[in-house]
Amino acid sequence: MNVISNLLRPISLPRMVRMRQRFAGDHIQNVYGETRRSIERFAQAVRPGMRVAIAGGSRGIANIPDILRAVADLVKEGGGDPFIFPAMGSHGGATADGQRDVLTSLGITEAACGCPIISSMDTVQIAVSPENTPVYIDQAAARADAIVLVNRIKPHPMFMADYESGLMKMASIGLAKQRGAEFFHQAGIERFHRLIPLHGSIVLEKCKVLFGLGIIENAYDQTCGIAALAPEEIAAREPGLLLEAKARMPRILPGKADVLVVDKMGKDISGDGMDPHITGRFSRSYTGKPNFSAKRLVVLDLTDATKGNFIGIDAADVTTRRVIDKADIQQTYPNSLTSCCSQHMPMHMRNDREAIQCAIKIAPGIDRDRATIIRIADTLHLSEIRVSENMMEAMQGVAGLERIGEPEDWAFDAQGNLW
Numbered sequence: 335m336n337v338i339s340n341l342l343r344p345i346s347l348p349r350m351v352r353m354r355q356r357f358a359g360d361h362i363q364n365v366y367g368e369t370r371r372s373i374e375r376f377a378q379a380v381r382p383g384m385r386v387a388i389a390g391g392s393r394g395i396a397n398i399p400d401i402l403r404a405v406a407d408l409v410k411e412g413g414g415d416p417f418i419f420p421a422m423g424s425h426g427g428a429t430a431d432g433q434r435d436v437l438t439s440l441g442i443t444e445a446a447c448g449c450p451i452i453s454s455m456d457t458v459q460i461a462v463s464p465e466n467t468p469v470y471i472d473q474a475a476a477r478a479d480a481i482v483l484v485n486r487i488k489p490h491p492m493f494m495a496d497y498e499s500g501l502m503k504m505a506s507i508g509l510a511k512q513r514g515a516e517f518f519h520q521a522g523i524e525r526f527h528r529l530i531p532l533h534g535s536i537v538l539e540k541c542k543v544l545f546g547l548g549i550i551e552n553a554y555d556q557t558c559g560i561a562a563l564a565p566e567e568i569a570a571r572e573p574g575l576l577l578e579a580k581a582r583m584p585r586i587l588p589g590k591a592d593v594l595v596v597d598k599m600g601k602d603i604s605g606d607g608m609d610p611h612i613t614g615r616f617s618r619s620y621t622g623k624p625n626f627s628a629k630r631l632v633v634l635d636l637t638d639a640t641k642g643n644f645i646g647i648d649a650a651d652v653t654t655r656r657v658i659d660k661a662d663i664q665q666t667y668p669n670s671l672t673s674c675c676s677q678h679m680p681m682h683m684r685n686d687r688e689a690i691q692c693a694i695k696i697a698p699g700i701d702r703d704r705a706t707i708i709r710i711a712d713t714l715h716l717s718e719i720r721v722s723e724n725m726m727e728a729m730q731g732v733a734g735l736e737r738i739g740e741p742e743d744w745a746f747d748a749q750g751n752l753w
Contacts, residue, residue, distance in 0.1 A: 338688070345691040345702060348722040350709060352739030353729070355587050355716055357553035365397040365557050369404035369547070372562040376545045379480075380412030386544065387478035388449070389504055392422035392436050394602040394639070394714070395486045395549060397557050399446040405482055405547065406449040416449040418442060419474050421483075421508035423515030424672035425601065427665050430454050439602070439639050457511045461536050467521070467529065469506075469536050470514040476541070481509075483546040487572060488579045491606040491616070495527035496573040499605070501546040501563070502534035509537065512672055519673040531569065538565045548575050553584035555714055584716040585612060585625040587735045588708060588725065592700045593693045594628035595709040597752075599647070600640025603714045607646025608633070612713040615649040628708070629700065630693040634686050634752065636660045637712070645669050648678040652693045655684050656751070685750030 362368045380386070386409045388402060395401075402418060409416040418437070426432030434453040437443070444450055456473040463469055475481050483501045485508070490498035497503060506529065507515050518529060537543070543565040550559030559578065563571055586594075599607035610616040614624035615631060633650040635657060636642065642662025647653060658679070670677050681696075683689040694705045709720040721729065723741040745752060 338683070342683075342688050342691040342695060345694050347687070347690060347694075347744055348705065348707060348724055349741035349743055350707070350720040351723055351726060351737060351741050353719050353721055354736045354738045355584070355719060356734045356736065357584050357717075358582065359552060359554055359556070361552055361554070361556035361558040362560065365560075366400040366404050368560055369401050370408065372560050373405060373408055373545065373547065376562065376564075377408055377412055379544055380409055380414045381479075382413030384409070384412070384414040384480060385478040386414050386416045386480045386482060387472070387475040388416055388418045388482045389421035389475070389484055389508065390418045390437050390442050390451075391485050391504060391508060392420070392425040392433075392440075392601065393486060393605070394440060396551055396555050399441045399443075401547065401549065401560070402442060402447040402484060405484065406447055410448070417452045417474075417478075418447060418449060419452050419454075419472055421472065421475075421504050423507050423510065424512040424668050428455065428512040428668040428672065432665075435641070439641070455511050457513050460540050463532050463536060465529075465532065467533070468514075468517065469533050470510040470517075471537060471541060472509050472511055475509060478542075480542045480544040482544050483568075484549070485547075486549040486551060487575045488551070489576070489583065489611050491604060491610045492523050493526050495530070496576070497527075497530045497534065498576055500572050500576060501548055501568050502530050502572055505537040505543075506530045506533035512668070516672045519675075535569060538568060548572065550575060550579050550582060552582050554717055558582065583611060586708060586710065586716065586719065587732055588721060588729060589625070590627045591706045591708040591721075591725070592628065592697050593630045593632065593690065593705060593707045594626075595632045595634065595690055595693075595707060596650075596713070597709070597711050598635045598637045599633050599644075599712060600637030601643045601645060602637055602639035603712045604646070606649065607640070607644065608649060609713040610649065612716070613649065629697040632689050632693045633657060634689060641665050643669065644679075645677065647680065648676075650680045651696065652689050653680050653682045654686060654689045655682055658682050685746075686752045687744070687746050687750040
């Protein structure tokens with residue numbers, strides 16, 4: 335046994351209890367049909383032979399192939415020629431093939447969506463803003479006869495404003511590819527609240543945007559709202575849709591713990607790998623009040639879909655050798671270089687057991703023999719969580735929280751891992 339293992343061996347882990355968290359779960363049953371219904375008013379704007387560029391983002395949006403297919407079908411039925419292009423800044427390693435691979439990993443393929451995928455990192459500058467900043471968009475989109483913006487509207491992990499993640503951000507940063515995303519981040523996150531609506535409005539004014547499709551999801555990662563907006567409606571309507579999205583967000587209902595264990599993180603889960611609105615770990619300045627706090631945070635693994643991108647790992651205090659082995663700097667550092675932020679790898683332990691023990695040992699001011707622990711699958715899926723047995727009394731009467739299991743020991747294998 336090595337020195338680290340000797341130091342951690344006395345740390346015992348409490349038994350864990352499965353709990354169900356309940357949130358508002360109403361959602362759209364027929365997403366394709368609802369999308370078609372909502373965009374039908376724009377059908378008359380499609381002309382025979384019209385080339386229509388449909389924006390595809392890098393987030394794991396529920397039902398996104400069905401939504402994009404509905405848009406493509408509308409265009410084809412009007413005699414138009416639709417194609418999907420990646421609108422994701424520097425994601426996918428900031429390469430055309432990498433961004434195509436990201437779309438494929440999300441189910442966004444020619445077969446699923448019914449139109450070709452055209453991926454390129456080439457951009458054109460369409461304007462200079464009143465603040466003397468360059469405005470870029472994807473070259474293929476600029477050459478098309480019309481553009482359709484499709485994105486989920488939700489809180490951004492790094493700043494609070496009227497426009498966070500959504501249509502205006504896709505117009506201003508996503509369409510601008512790596513070149514524009516780099517400019518934005520070099521300008522500083524503190525300017526996003528001004529630059530996003532400024533650049534977004536210029537894109538809406540100067541480019542032939544057919545419409546924007548804002549998607550809202552509930553706490554169970556289900557589509558619960560689809561808003562089809564004319565270009566002149568986007569700036570006015572998006573702030574209200576963002577408020578609705580914020581009200582729909584899940585959270586960790588117990589509110590706090592000594593240690594939060596996150597099974598997996600990745601870019602398919604959040605732009606920061608883990609949504610800080612869930613973990614309470616904001617990497618930049620944040621003016622809101624977090625819904626959750628933990629003295630120490632552990633990440634056990636990366637998702638397969640993140641393809642080694644470990645952006646956001648610096649929000650963790652401890653991780654595992656498994657994460658180190660999967661981490662791919664070629665996937666991650668282009669994001670870091672573009673967003674002007676470094677990625678500091680936290681302490682890493684040889685297995686899951688020692689990573690959790692380490693978090694307990696380094697948590698300040700706690701009773702190590704009665705450490706309170708919450709374990710989640712990731713920050714996107716919170717309908718079921720596990721809490722330590724010693725939290726059960728405090729959980730009595732917490733609205734939306736239901737016990738669904740008996741106390742269980744951690745199911746470590748012979749190598750000390752949970753899987």
